[in-house]
Amino acid sequence: MNSILNLKRFYVITLVLVLGVISGSCETDELEDPSIENVNNELALTVSEENLELEERFMGNELGFTWSTGTNRGTGAAIMYTLEIDLAGSDFSDPLITLVEGEKNRYLASIDHGTLNHRLLNSGLDAGTVYDLEARLTAEVADPAVEDQVSKKAFSVATYKPVSSKLFIVGDASPNGWDISNATKLTAANQRGVFIYEGKLTEGNFKFAVSQDDCFCQDFYTKDADDDNKIVYNEGGSGEDIQWTVTEEGNYRLRVDLLNKTIDINPIEDSPFDRLWIVGDATKSGWDINNPAAFERSEEDPFVFTYEGNFNPGSFKILAGETGDFCGEWYRPLENGQAPVDGSVEQRAGCEPDYNWTVTEETAGRYRVSLNTGNNTIKFTPMGLYIVGDGSPSDWNINTPMPLTYDNGDFVFNGELGAINPTGEFKFSKSVGDWCNGEWIVSAENGQAVTNPEHITAIGCVGPDNKWKLQEGDAGTYEIRINLDTDNMTITKL
Structure with a gap:
């Protein structure tokens, strides 16, 4: 800082x-x-x-x-x-x-x-x-x-040696024992250098390898001799081979942070469901009970499921467990026609009472929905999209960037590009106030022509930090339309 x-x-x-x-x-x-x-x-x-x-x-x-x-x-x-x-x-x-x-x-x-x-x-x-x-x-x-x-x-x-982009748990406490070639891979979190393991550990020891190369001469992360919550980087298998010990078999959640060299080890209870789905004509799923859009389960809290998408006028509810059954397991609001606002939810099986959330013309927009299956609460966070860069009206001010307008599923920019810098750059942020906390819509290649709408999503400062770049003569008035549900973008010079 x-x-x-x-x-x-x-x-x-x-x-x-x-x-x-x-x-x-x-x-x-x-x-x-x-x-x-x-x-x-x-x-x-x-x-x-x-x-x-x-x-x-x-x-x-x-x-x-x-x-x-x-x-x-x-x-x-x-x-x-x-x-x-x-x-x-x-x-x-x-x-x-x-x-x-x-x-x-x-x-x-x-x-x-x-x-x-x-x-x-x-x-x-x-x-x-x-x-x-x-x-x-x-x-x-x-x-x-x-x-x-x-x-x-x-x-x-x-210079520094970048941390590994992969991490594997190995040891007689882990699912595949000391067989490094078959070691269990941890899940990479949306934070650089952070990896998550959720699952069963038996009595025994474990440590972490950076690959599945069948050699104990590779790089390992082991336990700090003085602190169970600290990790030590052993390059080429060097250093003290101190391992973590599991004394009680059960389900655990491990969070390993290679940059800060820390590890959190916590027993976990399981959520009543391992999958959630959004269903309803207010969402891109429509009323297709067989192929609805899925929530993502949090890597930080196994009880929390998150869905982000466009919500148009209509109704929706949340399916739990298996798809294909309108009388299956559901999460519903406590009353029918509830607006998309934070509050409590009810979980029950069956077709009745068929309470739904309702989206109106006034409440339509893009939301991030977080449902906690541990305490049966739901949170709706309105989402925006902002243009940032010296080729845009915002310049490089992440605290007060220019918002795009939501229009029936599209985020729309209608304005001048190149007024501040006729050969400037720009990209799009989904958050305000922090360069490294959120998602970005960036060009597929750095320095990409403003007429090329090819794009990718980047997470925080992990990158890649690609930007569109105006060339001589490109400055002018543009309409840019971005639909995050369909992943479609159009760029039109007016």
């Missing part, structure tokens, strides 16, 4: 300096490109942290760069900027990273710690090593009579 606050202060201070340089070097403050009348400004590059130790748990933090305008020697020609990163002392013939390439009106750039680490390792650098790097900013003036200007800034980065 301190790193984020420091980066924000860095941007504010350096932006003031840049604006000061701009205002001092221009004859008028109405010029769109402050480099047009720039005569003698010296190109200067600044980095937010000169000695950076990357940590995977803070992968969303950013390393920032800002720079002054440089000079066009009064020619009135535009200045294009290229920002590259390479090993210190290199000639930049094949830079490790190119952050900015030939862009006008650009005076800052940033890269998040996770992306920086990934790109350094992909370039052949080693994890767990400190490297002396250098950032090189090149200012190229459109008038060939003006020489290029270069500013360099040295800094160091300590």
Whole structure:
């Protein structure tokens, strides 16, 4: 958090300096490109942290760069900027990273710690090593009579080895014993580095392997000698092989956090049902009792089931257990025609009384529905969709982004793209106020053309952090329609 606050202060201070340089070097403050009348400004590059130790748990933090305008020697020609990163002392013939390439009106750039680490390792650098790097900013003036200007800034980065994307439980307390090749895989949570196991454990011991390679020389996570709730990373099977011990057979829930190196072990009771379904003409299921849309069971609480979807005028109820029977097990409101609001539910089998929730024109929209089968309560959370990015009207303000309008199942943006930055970027958030807490609708490829509606869903800061990018001439008025139920998107320039 301190790193984020420091980066924000860095941007504010350096932006003031840049604006000061701009205002001092221009004859008028109405010029769109402050480099047009720039005569003698010296190109200067600044980095937010000169000695950076990357940590995977803070992968969303950013390393920032800002720079002054440089000079066009009064020619009135535009200045294009290229920002590259390479090993210190290199000639930049094949830079490790190119952050900015030939862009006008650009005076800052940033890269998040996770992306920086990934790109350094992909370039052949080693994890767990400190490297002396250098950032090189090149200012190229459109008038060939003006020489290029270069500013360099040295800094160091300590890389890290990313945690495993898979985790397996092995041991005589686990379902498949000490057979690593058949070890039980844990479920990856929606939080980076977190894995969940729910199921039976017998008397005995267990630990965690990162693969099903049949070798005890692979990487393991074992118990901390001083704390049962802490884990230790044993690379290549090194270190003390201290295991967790199960003294009482039963059903357990294990939550393993590889980034914070913690483990929670809790006995669990079972929910009365392992599947829930939504049924009704207010939802995409309609009244199809055989193929309704399913709820997702929480990885954190086995009693909680969640469904997210569009709700149009109509009725619905919640089926439990098996599909195909209108007189089967149901969760219903306490009275018929109940609005989609938080409250208690009744669980009973049979066709009567056939109470349903009712959605009206006024209450239609997209909701996240959470039903707790442990205490028979339900929660309805209205969901929105927001456009974010310097190519959008919101800029990069996640606290007050521009909401899209809900229209009969579609979220609709109708407005200007490129007004803030004609070559800016944008993506869509399903939440407000936190970059890493929620889902994003992002382009299928980073830097994707604004006319290409191909998209994917990304979770929090886990990424990928893809964005649509406006090119020269793309700025204008657009209608963007997104239906999260059908996963359909259209982008139309008006």
